[in-house]
Amino acid sequence: MIDIVLEGIWSPIVFILVILITTLVAYILYEMGNPSYKRTKHKGEPFISGNRPPKDIRKIHVPGDNLFWGFTEALKNYFEPLVEGHTGKLNDYMYWVVITLAVVLIYIYMAV
Amino acid sequence: MSFDIMLHTPTFILAMPLLFAFLTILVSKFSKKFGEMTFLLGLLLTGFFVFLMSYRIFTDGGWIYTFGAEEVTTRNFFRITFIADGFAALATITIAITAIAAGIYSFGYLEKEMSSDKFYTLFLLTLGGVNGMVLTGDLFNLFVWFEVTSVASCALVAYENYRGRSVEAALKYMVLSTVGGLVVLFSIGLLYGQYGVLNYALLSGSISRTFLDKLALALLLVIFAMKASSVPMHMWAPDAYGEAPGPATPFIAITSLGSLFVLFRLLFGVFGVGIDTAAIGAILVILGVLSMFVGVTMALVQNDLKRLIAYLSVSQMGYMMMAVGVGLATLNTVEYQNFGELAMKGGLFHMINDGVYKALLFLSAVAVIHKTDLRSLNDLGGLAHKMPYTTMFFLVGALSIAGIPPMSGFSSKLLIYQSVYLYNPILAVIALVVSIITFAIMGKVFFNAFLGPDQGLTDGEVSNVMLSGMAILTAVVILFTLFPNLVVSEIVTPAIEALTGGVLP
Numbered sequence: 001m002i003d004i005v006l007e008g009i010w011s012p013i014v015f016i017l018v019i020l021i022t023t024l025v026a027y028i029l030y031e032m033g034n035p036s037y038k039r040t041k042h043k044g045e046p047f048i049s050g051n052r053p054p055k056d057i058r059k060i061h062v063p064g065d066n067l068f069w070g071f072t073e074a075l076k077n078y079f080e081p082l083v084e085g086h087t088g089k090l091n092d093y094m095y096w097v098v099i100t101l102a103v104v105l106i107y108i109y110m111a112v
Numbered sequence: 113m114s115f116d117i118m119l120h121t122p123t124f125i126l127a128m129p130l131l132f133a134f135l136t137i138l139v140s141k142f143s144k145k146f147g148e149m150t151f152l153l154g155l156l157l158t159g160f161f162v163f164l165m166s167y168r169i170f171t172d173g174g175w176i177y178t179f180g181a182e183e184v185t186t187r188n189f190f191r192i193t194f195i196a197d198g199f200a201a202l203a204t205i206t207i208a209i210t211a212i213a214a215g216i217y218s219f220g221y222l223e224k225e226m227s228s229d230k231f232y233t234l235f236l237l238t239l240g241g242v243n244g245m246v247l248t249g250d251l252f253n254l255f256v257w258f259e260v261t262s263v264a265s266c267a268l269v270a271y272e273n274y275r276g277r278s279v280e281a282a283l284k285y286m287v288l289s290t291v292g293g294l295v296v297l298f299s300i301g302l303l304y305g306q307y308g309v310l311n312y313a314l315l316s317g318s319i320s321r322t323f324l325d326k327l328a329l330a331l332l333l334v335i336f337a338m339k340a341s342s343v344p345m346h347m348w349a350p351d352a353y354g355e356a357p358g359p360a361t362p363f364i365a366i367t368s369l370g371s372l373f374v375l376f377r378l379l380f381g382v383f384g385v386g387i388d389t390a391a392i393g394a395i396l397v398i399l400g401v402l403s404m405f406v407g408v409t410m411a412l413v414q415n416d417l418k419r420l421i422a423y424l425s426v427s428q429m430g431y432m433m434m435a436v437g438v439g440l441a442t443l444n445t446v447e448y449q450n451f452g453e454l455a456m457k458g459g460l461f462h463m464i465n466d467g468v469y470k471a472l473l474f475l476s477a478v479a480v481i482h483k484t485d486l487r488s489l490n491d492l493g494g495l496a497h498k499m500p501y502t503t504m505f506f507l508v509g510a511l512s513i514a515g516i517p518p519m520s521g522f523s524s525k526l527l528i529y530q531s532v533y534l535y536n537p538i539l540a541v542i543a544l545v546v547s548i549i550t551f552a553i554m555g556k557v558f559f560n561a562f563l564g565p566d567q568g569l570t571d572g573e574v575s576n577v578m579l580s581g582m583a584i585l586t587a588v589v590i591l592f593t594l595f596p597n598l599v600v601s602e603i604v605t606p607a608i609e610a611l612t613g614g615v616l617p
Contacts, residue, residue: 010523010526010596012517012518012523012593012594012596013594015517015518016518016594019518057565057566057567058493058567060564060565061493061494061560061564061565061567062559062560063489063490063491063560064415064488064489064490064492064556064560065415065489065490067556067559067560068412068552068556071412072412072413078409079409079413082406082409082410083410083413086347086350086410088347088351090283090284090287090288092347093284093288093345093347093348094287094288094291096344096345096347097288097291097334097338097345099344100334100337100338100344100345101330101331101334104330104333104334104395105326105327105330107391107395108326108329108330108391108392108395109326111388111391111394112321112326112329112387112388112391112392
């Protein structure tokens with residue numbers, strides 16, 4: 001028999017305590033920051049690569065389509081057939097059930 | 113003769129939702145308020161009896177509850193057994209928590225709805241059906257509860273029938289469920305024709321490796337995997353979850369989880385003794401990996417809030433199938449002691465975790481849709497300004513589903529990573545990658561819907577009743593987060609012992 005020992009501990013309460021202590025340290029460091037900083041009218045406004053923020057506030061927000069666009073575009077050879085495979089047609093849903101059943105059946109007869 | 117109420121709790125768990133389903137619609141004819149109270153009473157009583165049954169199971173051990181004939185004989189039609197054991201406790205606790213939270217939430221959601229009594233009736237019928245599925249110890253009775261669940265949940269999906277999409281989703285769900293039901297019935301017939309029994313325990317002793325046994329196994333495995341929204345048979349799930357009325361959405365998802373509970377019960381309790389579990393475990397692992405990866409990558413390209421969470425739900429089902437598959441594959445070997453049992457712990461802990469945080473995510477997404485009438489992430493933004501509580505509840509669910517420490521989802525996923533790594537390191541790598549993508553997706557949703565400048569999409573928070581439904585689930589997630597060891601030792605371990613009790617030497 002091979003003896004495998006899983007080592008280490010996991011305690012969420014200790015983890016939360018560590019987070020709280022870290023947050024406290026971060027806050028103290030933040031408070032020790034530049035004391036000459038003063039909030040002016042323009043500080044805290046959105047910075048869009050130096051461009052003037054658009055008047056329509058909705059244009060400041062990045063829409064869902066744009067997030068991870070690069071990722072999905074780079075892997076479009078995977079994503080395109082995957083999305084197209086989800087046709088929304090009931091016939092296709094049934095095909096997949098039948099195909100899975102056939103594969104599982106063949107596997108069970110061969111392996112079990 | 114004294115009446116031991118604890119002994120009869122399985123009956124009450126089934127009877128309460130069914131009785132109150134019809135009482136609710138009757139009382140609602142006189143007063144909507146009293147109808148709601150009747151519905152709530154039905155839910156709370158069901159939860160109370162689940163608590164009583166679980167308490168007895170955890171303190172005194174499980175028992176078999178029998179309707180009809182006391183003697184076990186072959187070809188005895190009038191004997192139905194219900195299994196009250198650790199596994200049934202785990203399943204019914206998960207279902208009850210979600211049902212109570214979603215039920216309370218529905219009062220706020222359906223405030224202006226005139227025919228909410230029908231919703232409540234269908235909700236309670238689904239609850240009764242899914243409880244019956246996980247409690248029964250009889251194959252034909254399983255088919256009956258399967259049908260009750262399918263019919264009631266299909267009607268729930270189609271509840272908002274003024275929207276064409278709801279009806280279309282319900283039609284797809286209904287066709288698949290009906291075909292599934294017929295296939296289940298056919299496979300039951302195959303087993304009954306050979307052995308003349310329907311009882312799980314009796315079948316377990318009879319099952320061998322005949323041609324018909326293998327056919328019945330394949331049919332049951334595929335249909336319950338389909339109902340559990342396993343890839344590649346998952347496509348109905350985003351349709352049904354996406355189009356079901358708000359508070360019913362997590363509950364439709366719970367019926368999928370119920371199917372997974374049944375699948376595990378059948379594989380361990382009925383086929384576990386006579387069939388090569390290593391090969392069946394491998395099928396679960398393959399379906400699990402496919403579900404994890406395809407589910408999460410499909411979620412990445414979604415912009416519809418509910419469909420996105422639905423695909424994540426498919427992905428999470430994969431974790432459970434993979435982990436329990438590893439447990440099943442290593443059963444009766446030394447590896448079970450080494451890591452198989454740990455995988456089972458991770459898988460079953462993830463089931464109760466997933467049931468709760470997924471419901472929380474669905475309810476907070478529904479709150480957003482309810483207030484803004486928008487469901488595309490392209491149109492949402494800045495909701496944290498006006499909906500701070502919903503934002504917080506969503507964040508708790510999002511961190512948990514992504515498996516971010518110290519959330520409960522992390523605790524169960526950690527057990528899964530550790531154990532499946534020892535079975536095959538590639539599985540652990542895939543599980544980790546899927547978790548990272550899940551986190552990225554949750555980041556996208558949180559950023560798109562809740563962060564950014566206030567766009568004036570809503571005038572404020574959802575009602576307090578809806579908030580309290582989400583608060584219940586958040587409290588449970590936090591409880592599971594703080595005391596994962598307690599959940600594993602008190603709820604999950606008895607479930608594993610119950611599941612493997614008849615199979616392990």
